[in-house]
Amino acid sequence: MSKQNKPMDEHIQNGSLLGKKLNRRDMLRLTGASGLGLLLGGSAIGGIMGTRENTPSSAVALDNTGGDIIPFHGSHQAGILTPAQNFLVFAAFDLTTVKLPEVRKLLESWTTAAASLTSGKLIGDANDNLNLPPSDTGEADGLQPSRCTLTFGAGPSLFDARYGLAALRPAQLADLPPFAGDSLDPKWCRGDLCVQACADDLQVAFHAIRNLARIARGIAVLRWTQEGFQRTGAADPKGSTPRNLLGFKDGTGNPEVSDNAEMDRVVWNSSSDGPAWMAGGTYMAVRRVRLRIEVWDRSSLSDQEATFGRHRKTGAPIGATDEFAELDLKVQDKSGKPLVPPDSHSALAHGDGTVKMLRRSYSYSSGLDPVTGQLDAGLLFISFQRDLLKQFIATQQRLAASDRLNEYMVHTGSAVFACFPGIREGGYIGQSLLG
Numbered sequence: 149m150s151k152q153n154k155p156m157d158e159h160i161q162n163g164s165l166l167g168k169k170l171n172r173r174d175m176l177r178l179t180g181a182s183g184l185g186l187l188l189g190g191s192a193i194g195g196i197m198g199t200r201e202n203t204p205s206s207a208v209a210l211d212n213t214g215g216d217i218i219p220f221h222g223s224h225q226a227g228i229l230t231p232a233q234n235f236l237v238f239a240a241f242d243l244t245t246v247k248l249p250e251v252r253k254l255l256e257s258w259t260t261a262a263a264s265l266t267s268g269k270l271i272g273d274a275n276d277n278l279n280l281p282p283s284d285t286g287e288a289d290g291l292q293p294s295r296c297t298l299t300f301g302a303g304p305s306l307f308d309a310r311y312g313l314a315a316l317r318p319a320q321l322a323d324l325p326p327f328a329g330d331s332l333d334p335k336w337c338r339g340d341l342c343v344q345a346c347a348d349d350l351q352v353a354f355h356a357i358r359n360l361a362r363i364a365r366g367i368a369v370l371r372w373t374q375e376g377f378q379r380t381g382a383a384d385p386k387g388s389t390p391r392n393l394l395g396f397k398d399g400t401g402n403p404e405v406s407d408n409a410e411m412d413r414v415v416w417n418s419s420s421d422g423p424a425w426m427a428g429g430t431y432m433a434v435r436r437v438r439l440r441i442e443v444w445d446r447s448s449l450s451d452q453e454a455t456f457g458r459h460r461k462t463g464a465p466i467g468a469t470d471e472f473a474e475l476d477l478k479v480q481d482k483s484g485k486p487l488v489p490p491d492s493h494s495a496l497a498h499g500d501g502t503v504k505m506l507r508r509s510y511s512y513s514s515g516l517d518p519v520t521g522q523l524d525a526g527l528l529f530i531s532f533q534r535d536l537l538k539q540f541i542a543t544q545q546r547l548a549a550s551d552r553l554n555e556y557m558v559h560t561g562s563a564v565f566a567c568f569p570g571i572r573e574g575g576y577i578g579q580s581l582l583g
């Protein structure tokens with residue numbers, strides 16, 4: 149059971165279920181494929197999900213039928229602590245207007261549309277009029293909501309000279325410096341706005357982005373998109389930690405999303421962090437990382453494990469057997485060598501263990517590189533953090549300098565966004581910035 153795919157209904161969020169105190173192991177057992185389902189019954193769970201705001205506790209991944217709705221409104225945006233859905237369509241937009249009121253109008257229109265898209269409803273009121281183009285493009289008509297979430301953010305360029313917002317740019321929304329080994333292609337970089345669409349159905353996620361782009365006509369255009377996937381809930385009903393395309397469990401070391409205090413430390417901005425408009429928001433780092441799959445596939449299992457500092461089968465740190473065993477970088481073998489190589493990805497990413505981020509990445513596969521004939525496949529790395537400089541940038545600087553994994557990957561795309569605070573009923577996306 150992966151940490152982020154664990155159901156986190158309020159009945160277990162605070163470590164107690166029906167009055168009984170639970171330890172971590174109990175929680176893991178209970179949140180297995182049948183545990184909570186048997187205790188509460190499928191419909192009870194669906195009801196809970198459909199009525200509560202988008203706190204992680206409402207983001208329960210128990211239902212493989214696609215009927216679950218993740219509430220769009222709440223104190224934080226959905227799609228951040230939400231257990232990762234099966235599919236992603238990530239979209240970066242460029243604004244084509246120079247008028248701030250038009251940007252506001254777009255975000256208001258997106259809000260109305262997003263509330264419908266995430267609840268499985270058709271958007272607009274012109275879907276039956278034979279004399280008009282339908283307001284919804286229709287390909288998700290009849291499909292389940294599929295836990296669709298839409299998460300919106302503003303890139304650093306929104307704060308340039310065009311809209312008079314420069315003074316409101318948060319210091320934490322730092323431009324990324326060049327990192328050693330980067331091979332960035334502008335066609336997968338930057339963006340004035342972003343929308344992360346996630347759903348348990350790719351057509352549902354695609355439909356959301358397509359319709360948001362359609363609504364934006366005349367105000368914003370798509371700049372780049374990337375689809376992503378992980379194993380589906382149907383293929384892994386137990387919800388184990390997903391494996392990346394190198395075959396390793398990816399997400400084990402994430403902080404616990406059900407721990408509100410930890411999320412306040414790692415992910416959410418408070419009003420004392422920076423501009424008031426970001427309170428309840430978070431900063432997103434996106435890196436399109438191509439994996440040199442063909443080279444990796446020729447390396448030995450022991451090299452692969454040394455590269456990550458973890459065992460492939462279990463995901464446990466080298467020398468341990470439990471996936472969630474503490475990553476103890478001081479443990480040595482008989483000859484005094486650290487069991488987890490200091491230049492392994494896990495060791496370097498972990499550092500001294502005090503700086504964390506919440507990773508929510510998806511694998512991608514985008515056909516063949518026409519020049520080399522090799523697969524263009526890898527990871528759309530996505531992380532959420534309170535401060536890009538202190539968290540993402542500091543970590544990526546260490547990784548870029550000496551990560552063993554660098555031999556097998558190259559960063560080809562890059563963007564950062566300030567993800568707005570949650571949207572309250574009657575409000576609109578980005579209202580704290582533009583209202």
Ligand SMILES: C=CC1=C(C)c2cc3[nH]c(cc4nc(cc5[nH]c(cc1n2)c(C)c5CCC(=O)O)C(CCC(=O)O)=C4C)c(C)c3C=C
Nearest residue numbers: 392396397398399400401402437497498527529543544557
């Ligand atoms: C700067 C941040 C990071 C980038 C970029 C990154 C790329 C990247 N990672 C994997 C696979 C794994 N990463 C793992 C752990 C891990 N990675 C980061 C950060 C970045 N990764 C962190 C903070 C951690 C957690 C470290 C810890 O404290 O334990 C792992 C191990 C399992 C796990 O914990 O998830 C894997 C596997 C790939 C393939 C990749 C780029 C393509």
Ligand SMILES: [Fe+2]
Nearest residue numbers: 493494497507
């Ligand atoms: Fe990593």
